[in-house]
Every structure is written in C-alpha cells, then in structure tokens.
C-alpha cells in the first residue's frame with residue numbers, strides 16, 4: 001500500500017464554499033492516490049513524509065479552456081494590439097497552416113509544462129486544428145503529451161463545417177471538414193480515448209469552434225444529439241465580444257444564448273468559454289439550464305473584449321470555472337496568473353459599476369465581488385464540476401489526490417503576510433511549486449519536472465517559432 005503524509009502545512013484551501021473553504025490541517029494523508037485523512041496526523045512506520053512547513057496547499061487547478069497549439073504564437077506583432085476578429089485573422093488563422101506534427105507537439109508540450117508548473121493537474125484543450133487531408137493526428141499528439149507529463153487531459157474536439165472567411169487566401173489547412181468526416185472522427189475519438197470514470201485521465205468533448213459560425217443549425221443539433229448518445233459533454237466559445245452579438249443577430253435573428261437554446265446547446269452538460277457580453281435574459285437562461293462558463297479574464301483583457309459578469313452568473317446559478325485560453329491571446333497561460341487576474345478584474349468590474357450616492361447610487365463597491373476563496377473554488381472544484389469529474393477538484397476525504405503545494409519561504413513577495421492562505425492567488429507572479437501531485441503521483445518536485453531540460457526546450461521553441469514565421473511569410 002502506497003501512503004504519503006504531507007505534514008505541517010501553513011494553510012490549506014479546499015476548493016469548497018463557505019466555512020469549508022479552509023481546513024486547519026495541518027497534515028494530509030494520501031493512500032493509493034486518494035485523500036485518506038486531513039488533520040493532525042502522525043507518520044506511520046515506513047510512510048513517506050513530505051515536509052510542507054511554510055507551504056500553502058490548494059487543490060490542483062483545473063483549466064477548462066485552452067488552445068495548446070498557440071504556445072508558439074505568443075506576442076505576435078500583427079495581432080498584439082488587435083481586437084478578437086482582426087486578431088484571429090492576424091495570428092491563429094494566419095499561422096495554423098504552418099504547423100506540422102513536430103511543431104504542434106512542441107507547442108502542446110510547452111503549454112502543458114507551463115500549466116503543470118503553476119499547479120494545474122487537469123487541462124481541457126479546445127483543439128481546432130483539423131482539416132481534410134491533414135497528415136498528423138493532432139488529437140493523439142495531445143493525449144500523448146499529457147500522458148507523458150502525467151496530467152489529466154480533456155480533448156474538446158473543435159472544428160467546423162463552414163469557414164469564417166478569415167482565411168480567404170490561405171491553403172488546405174484552413175478548409176472545413178465535411179459533417180460526415182467530423183462526426184465519424186468524434187465516434188473514433190470517443191471509442192479510443194473517452195473514459196467516463198469520475199476521476200478519468202482522458203475525456204473527449206464535442207466542441208465545434210464557435211456555434212453561430214462553425215456549423216449550420218441543423219448540424220449543431222445533430223452534433224449535440226451524437227455527443228449525448230456517446231455520453232460526451234459539449235463545449236465551445238460564446239459571446240466573447242459585441243461582434244458576436246451583432247453577427248448572431250444578423251445571421252440567426254437571435255442573441256447568442258437564445259441561438260444556443262434553439263439548437264439544443266444549453267444544459268448542465270455544456271460549458272462555454274468567455275460569456276463576456278450577455279443580456280439579463282441570457283444570464284437568467286444560462287442559470288436556469290445550469291450551463292457553465294470557462295471564465296478567461298486575461299485573454300478577455302488582452303483582446304479588449306471586456307470582463308465577464310461572473311458574479312451575476314454565479315448568482316443566477318451558472319457553474320463557474322476558469323480557463324487560460326490560448327497563449328496567442330494570453331502571454332501568461334498559467335493558472336496562477338489567470339486566477340490572480342480573475343480576482344482583480346471581478347473587483348474592478350464591481351468598482352466600474354459603482355455610482356456616487358448623490359447621483360442615486362450606493363457609493364463604493366466591488367471589493368467583495370470575488371474573494372480568493374471564491375477564485376480558488378472556481379479554478380478547482382468549479383472546473384471539476386464543469387468537466388463532470390466529481391472525484392477531483394477539492395481537498396476532502398476520498399477525493400483523488402490532485403494537490404498543489406506552494407513554498408512561500410523563498411520569495412520576498414510572500415514575506416510579511418498576515419494571511420498566507422491567500423498568497424498564491426493574491427500575490428500573483430509565480431509561486432514556487434514545492435510539489436504537484438496528480439492522483440498522488442508527484443509530477444513536479446521543487447519547481448521542476450524531473451528529467452526535463454528547460455534550456456533545450458527553449459532552444460527548440462526558438463527554432464520552431466522562426467520556422468512558423470518563415471512559413472507564414474512564404475504563404
């Protein structure tokens with residue numbers, strides 16, 4: 001029997017709500033990859049002990065929206081100051097034809113490593129690099145790279161049967177798939193990779209890239225029906241900008257959420273990235289149907305999209321989770337940066353809504369729109385709920401031991417804190433990860449991934465990025 005005792009933590013946040021958000025610990029026992037005890041515990045004979053003095057313990061993060069291939073498209077000059085639609089044309093669409101099996105694999109590896117080093121154990125990637133005649137299997141590469149690192153991986157299989165006309169002069173790699181080819185591949189992926197277990201290492205999700213643009217309404221209905229028959233969840237982008245509202249009105253005569261209602265794309269098995277621009281009626285409908293959100297504050301800030309109304313969504317009953325989104329629109333695609341941004345930006349949104357009393361308002365507000373405990377809950381248990389993985393995401397007895405242990409003893413940023421529990425999120429930056437456990441297995445130790453040569457990885461990234469630029473310029 002494998003047992004591990006994590007001893008003497010300075011603070012523990014559990015990912016749960018209310019009083020249960022903190023546990024006094026200070027020790028956690030893990031037996032056969034699951035949490036067996038939390039409290040004041042004594043080491044048993046032969047038990048491995050991990051000393052967590054000066055460390056803060058969180059559930060490992062659950063990232064619910066990403067595009068890993070974009071790890072080689074950071075800070076791209078033509079897109080750096082653009083809003084969503086021109087950025088899509090300038091960066092992800094202009095470069096996607098330049099990816100081959102090698103550069104795609106390298107990008108996935110870099111993105112997953114960045115996440116692991118922030119304390120993230122579960123990654124849902126919205127991959128849309130699929131086209132007719134593609135000579136590499138991007139789905140298989142993603143699962144392989146996650147497995148090599150020991151991370152849980154949820155493939156949100158994107159793609160389209162219509163083009164967005166952002167790619168007029170670009171080649172084969174931008175051509176849409178046929179509905180038959182897309183759905184046949186979904187059935188293959190479900191057979192090959194999908195595990196319905198509550199603590200699965202591999203999941204598959206139906207995820208056409210953007211409902212109003214990617215498929216015809218009857219195809220979206222058919223895709224939802226197939227997913228539900230196969231036991232797969234549904235995911236996509238929605239309502240990221242006012243442009244979504246304008247184009248969905250123009251194309252379908254409905255608001256984006258009402259359009260999703262009309263095609264059977266709302267429910268507790270559906271979650272959408274962004275949901276920045278919403279009418280009150282849409283917020284209520286998302287709440288009634290328990291449709292979830294992957295909140296991506298850094299990407300929404302970087303692209304000038306806005307700040308999602310997370311507080312109103314949660315009050316309406318919407319399950320909240322956090323996603324880093326692709327690194328082409330978020331040059332800090334790790335869960336510490338993302339949750340730090342979520343914490344600040346919800347409060348800023350509250351402050352933006354404040355109105356002076358002499359003008360009929362209530363005066364100052366906003367500082368309680370998101371606590372660190374809220375943000376940790378969204379980024380852990382919230383993510384697990386949205387992905388349908390009930391055995392991960394919180395620190396309680398019986399849960400899979402997906403645990404991030406941050407060491408606060410090495411960085412002056414963490415000195416002088418009156419409440420160390422909030423430090424990894426509230427202080428931001430890059431907390432030193434003493435250990436990341438996934439199902440009790442140590443994936444990161446002392447801030448490093450064992451046997452990974454980071455200097456070599458950096459050199460590979462430089463070469464691959466130069467090659468992508470050359471291919472885009474030659475196209």
Ligand SMILES: [Zn+2]
Nearest residue numbers: 237273325326
């Ligand atoms: Zn996205």
